[in-house]
Amino acid sequence: MEKPEEQKSQLDIELNDEVYSAADLEASIGSDMPADQAEQINQKVNEIPRFVKDNNRPAIGSKAIAHHLKAARTALANVETQPNLAPSPATATPVLGNLWGRIRGQMHELVLFYVNRFGGTSGRVDGQLIEAIEELTALVEQQQAEIESLKAEREKGKG
C-alpha cells in the first residue's frame, strides 16, 4: 500500500532547548500525522472566516446570523405539544386510579387545546419573523457587496 505523503509543517518554530532544535520539531511534527489528515483539519477549521477580515470589516455577518436563524428554526420545530402524562402513585390506585388517570388526561388535553392554539399562532408569527430576517440578511449582504464594488471603483478612479 502506498504510504501517505508526509506533512511538511508550516509552523516556523523558535525555541531555546538543550535537546530539541526547531528543525527536529518541524520534522517530527511532519511525520506524526499523515499529510492528508493535516490538510483535512486545516481545511475544516479555515472554512469558517475570521471575525475581522483583512479589509477591516468584521466577518460576523450572514454566517453568524444564519447560525442564529438555524437555531431558532430548530427550536420552533421542536416545540413540545404532546401531553406529558407520566404514571404517578395516584394513578396506580385500584379503580379510582384508573378514573383519575382518565380525568387527568382530559384536563391535559383541554389545557393543550388552548396552548396549542396560542402556540400555533405564536409559531406562525415567529416563522414569519425568521423569514423576514432571512430576507433582510440577504438584502444586507447584497447591498454590502454593492458598496464594496462601488468603493473599489472609486479607489480605482482616484488612482
Next chain:
Amino acid sequence: MTTLTVHQLINGASQRDAITQNALLWQRWLRGSGHTSEIFALSIEADCEGQVRPWHSYRSQADKLLYHHSLGSPVVADLIENHANGLIPVYHNVTPPHWFAGFQPELAQRAADGIAQLEQLAQAVSVGFGDSAFNCADMERAGFKEAHVVPITFDEKRYANVTPIPPKINANGPVLLFTGRIAPHKCQADLVRLLYACRQIEPDTQLMLIGSEWAKAYADWIRYVAAELGVTDGLHMLGSVSLEEMVGAYRAADCYVSLSEHEGFGMPLIESMFFDLPVVAYRSTAVTDTLGGVGVTVGRKDFAGLAQLIIKLWQDGAWQQRVVAHQRKRLHDFLEPQVRQRFFEVLSMK
C-alpha cells in the same frame, strides 16, 4: 541625593486597572526613595479615592510628570500646551483601530486618536518610556528620539496567600489556557480552531478562556465557531474570575497557548512563567519581547501542526521541565528589584 517631585497622570483610576496598579507601585518606589510623588487622574473610581487626586486640582510644576498614555485622551492638548516641561509619556500601547472598526466605531476612533496623540506628544517632548521594546519601537516610529523600556512589574506577593479554586473540568487530555479580555485581536476563535485540531489527536483536549466578555459580538462568534466545529463541550469560557479562580485555572492547565495578534505587553505570559506552565505562543507584537526567547513560539498558524506540537509537549514531561526552567529564569527580569532598578536608571537619564 537630590530629591525630586515626580508626579504621575493616568486617565482613569481604578484598583482593577493594571495601569493604576503600576502607577501606585511607582509612587511607592518614589516615596520610598525620598521623592515627592502624587498620582492624578481624569476620572477616579471610589476604590481609589484618597490615593489619587483629580487632574483639575493639579497646580504643581513637577520636576517630572509621567503621563500614562494609551487610548485617545482629552488631556493631551493641555499637557502639550501647559506642562511640556518635564513631561515624560509612558506608553502602554493602543490596539490598532481596524480590530474594532466594523463593530465598535467609537472605540476605533479612540484608538486612532491615541495613535495620533502619540505623534503629537513626540513633537512636544523627546523622551518617553514604554513597557515593552515593541511599545518603544512604536514611540520611535511616532517621532520620539529616545524611548526606554520599563517593563510592568510582576508582583509575586499578590499570589502568596491565595487558596486556588480549581475549575470544574474533568479532563483526561491536555487542558489549554488563555487569559485575556474577549476581543478580536486576542484571537480566541483561533484557539477554538486549535482545540478542534488537538481533539483529532487527543479527543479529551479542553480549552479554558479566562477574560471578561468585553466584546459581546466576538464572544458570540467564539461560541459559534465552537458549535460549527462540534467542540462546544471542550470550550470553557470562564469569564472574569476571582484571583483564587485564576490561580486554580493556572494550576489545572497543562499549557498556556496564545494565538493573539496584538499584545502591548502580555502579563499572562509572565503569570504562566510564575505558575510553571509551559507557554506556546504565536509571535506577534510584544509577545516576542516579553517571552525573551523562552517558551515555544511559532510564526505561522498551521492548526494541524500546532496541535501536534502541543500534544508532543504535553506527552513529553522532560521537555516540559526544560521549558519551565528557562521560563523561571526569564521571570526574574520582571520581579520588583530588577524593574525598580531599571525605573530609577531611566528616570535619572536626561
